[in-house]
Amino acid sequence: MTKVTMTVNGKAVSGDVEGRTLLSAFLREDQGLTGTHVGCDTSQCGACVVHVNGKAVKSCTMFASEANGAAVDTVEGQTNADGSLNVIQQAFQDHHGLQCGFCTPGMVMSAAALLKENPTPSEAEVREYLEGNICRCTGYHNIVKAIMAASGQDVSAIAAE
Amino acid sequence: MYNFDVVTPNTIAEAAAAMAGDEAQALGGGQTLIPTLKQRLASPNTLVSLSGVSEMQGITKSGDTLRIGGATTHHAVASDGSYPGLSGLAGQIGDPAVRNRGTIGGSLANNDPAACYPAAALASGATIITNTREIAADDYFQGMFETALEEGEIITAVSFPIPQAANYQKFVQPASRFALVGVFVAKYASGVRVAVTGASNDGVFRWTEAEEALSRDFSAAALEGLSVSEDDMISDLHGTARYRAHLIKVVTARAVTAAS
Ligand SMILES: Cc1cc2nc3c(=O)[nH]c(=O)nc-3n(C[C@H](O)[C@H](O)[C@H](O)COP(=O)(O)OP(=O)(O)OC[C@H]3O[C@@H](n4cnc5c(N)ncnc54)[C@H](O)[C@@H]3O)c2cc1C
Ligand code: FES
Ligand code: FES
Numbered sequence: 386m387t388k389v390t391m392t393v394n395g396k397a398v399s400g401d402v403e404g405r406t407l408l409s410a411f412l413r414e415d416q417g418l419t420g421t422h423v424g425c426d427t428s429q430c431g432a433c434v435v436h437v438n439g440k441a442v443k444s445c446t447m448f449a450s451e452a453n454g455a456a457v458d459t460v461e462g463q464t465n466a467d468g469s470l471n472v473i474q475q476a477f478q479d480h481h482g483l484q485c486g487f488c489t490p491g492m493v494m495s496a497a498a499l500l501k502e503n504p505t506p507s508e509a510e511v512r513e514y515l516e517g518n519i520c521r522c523t524g525y526h527n528i529v530k531a532i533m534a535a536s537g538q539d540v541s542a543i544a545a546e
Numbered sequence: 547m548y549n550f551d552v553v554t555p556n557t558i559a560e561a562a563a564a565m566a567g568d569e570a571q572a573l574g575g576g577q578t579l580i581p582t583l584k585q586r587l588a589s590p591n592t593l594v595s596l597s598g599v600s601e602m603q604g605i606t607k608s609g610d611t612l613r614i615g616g617a618t619t620h621h622a623v624a625s626d627g628s629y630p631g632l633s634g635l636a637g638q639i640g641d642p643a644v645r646n647r648g649t650i651g652g653s654l655a656n657n658d659p660a661a662c663y664p665a666a667a668l669a670s671g672a673t674i675i676t677n678t679r680e681i682a683a684d685d686y687f688q689g690m691f692e693t694a695l696e697e698g699e700i701i702t703a704v705s706f707p708i709p710q711a712a713n714y715q716k717f718v719q720p721a722s723r724f725a726l727v728g729v730f731v732a733k734y735a736s737g738v739r740v741a742v743t744g745a746s747n748d749g750v751f752r753w754t755e756a757e758e759a760l761s762r763d764f765s766a767a768a769l770e771g772l773s774v775s776e777d778d779m780i781s782d783l784h785g786t787a788r789y790r791a792h793l794i795k796v797v798t799a800r801a802v803t804a805a806s
Contacts, residue, residue: 387552403549404549404550404551404552404593405547405548405549405550405583407580426584427581427584428577428580428581428644431641431643434643440621440646441642441643441646442643442646442647443643443644443647446576446577446580446581446647447576447580447647448552448576448580448593450552450554450595451552451576451595451597453554495642495643498642499642514642516640516641516642516723517640517641517642517643517644517723518641
């Protein structure tokens with residue numbers, strides 16, 4: 386076991402991990418942050434996306450020890466300071482961007498990374514950015530719509546409900 | 547996963563020393579290795595993480611040469627405009643989260659027969675620089691998942707001569723997002739080089755007939771009379787050998803058109 390220290394959603398945390406402990410396991414099992422979902426555990430689905438030093442990564446495909454000293458952000462840290470949903474989360478609710486909700490934490494974290502890089506993406510750019518996030522329920526249209534709306538763009542012309 | 551230790555050297559010398567240990571293996575971005583470890587297809591005692599080795603990070607251009615550190619991520623290469631054909635290729639690898647972790651050294655060391663970077667390295671006549679020597683791309687790729695690397699050898703950088711024009715076209719296998727067929731075309735003063743990934747049982751290869759035709763006339767029309775033999779092409783549920791052989795010409799023509 387080795388000791389790791391990192392900042393998770395702005396708070397300093399530490400824990401003892403094995404070499405093989407994945408970041409997803411550290412967040413969920415050690416820190417109790419079960420908002421980060423593990424869908425496939427094979428790097429395909431993106432349900433486990435978190436930000437490490439501001440960059441979207443699949444937390445099932447990174448060791449906890451590699452995040453030693455890093456700033457990690459998960460879906461739990463996305464709400465506004467008063468606990469209300471942030472603009473992306475609210476847009477997912479308003480535009481029915483989720484059904485079962487399993488993919489949603491990863492979708493929200495990927496969307497946040499996209500909008501930081503590209504504040505007003507085109508519909509095609511949103512779809513391309515979500516290539517590594519799989520949703521089994523929605524058919525994607527309303528997820529794309531929600532992200533476009535969160536970026537402040539008019540979504541009345543975007544794909545059917 | 548079987549358990550192992552992760553060590554985090556800060557210099558190439560420290561990394562090389564750690565790699566000399568019993569059952570040690572390099573860890574780049576982990577985007578291939580971690581899934582492999584989960585399947586228990588590898589069982590190292592020690593993983594030598596290269597992401598903290600600052601000498602292996604970053605991109606530098608000097609004259610017509612681009613040098614990319616072995617631990618540089620696909621995202622960093624995609625964001626660098628000095629060799630547009632290469633940045634275009636890096637931006638098509640996997641998805642954004644994979645590109646934020648995966649590295650050029652890891653991709654070239656792995657030499658997956660459907661990976662993108664091997665096509666760029668071979669078509670550019672790149673040099674693979676390791677902790678002990680320099681290897682020309684023409685000598686480096688030795689078949690599916692086979693390379694000239696010795697046990698414990700680390701790719702510390704890759705050096706690319708920047709061509710006059712280049713383009714990578716990838717016919718995506720949509721489930722894996724790897725190339726069903728990918729073609730990198732690079733035009734130099736000395737001639738055109740064409741490398742094909744995803745198609746052959748022997749891994750990435752140069753399509754020399756197309757190189758000769760394109761060196762005379764750099765246009766899609768120059769490819770018209772040519773064909774690729776389906777012998778040695780991969781046949782699987784995603785496409786037959788004949789289909790892949792056909793795609794090579796189609797995708798090469800697209801790359802030439804996009805480059806010119
Ligand atoms: C969902 C998904 C989609 C993908 N799509 C594509 C795609 O479209 N095209 C594509 O080309 N790739 C694709 N990849 C693979 C990706 O590019 C990997 O990042 C890459 O193949 C391996 O790089 P890595 O840095 O992650 O290496 P790792 O996984 O860490 O290592 C891979 C191998 O290389 C060795 N190694 C690592 N670094 C070095 C080094 N510097 N020197 C010597 N040996 C080293 C390791 O020991 C290991 O054997 C995809 C991966 C995923 C998960
Ligand atoms: S759980 Fe990490 S990509 Fe699916
Ligand atoms: S809402 Fe169910 S998987 Fe996306």
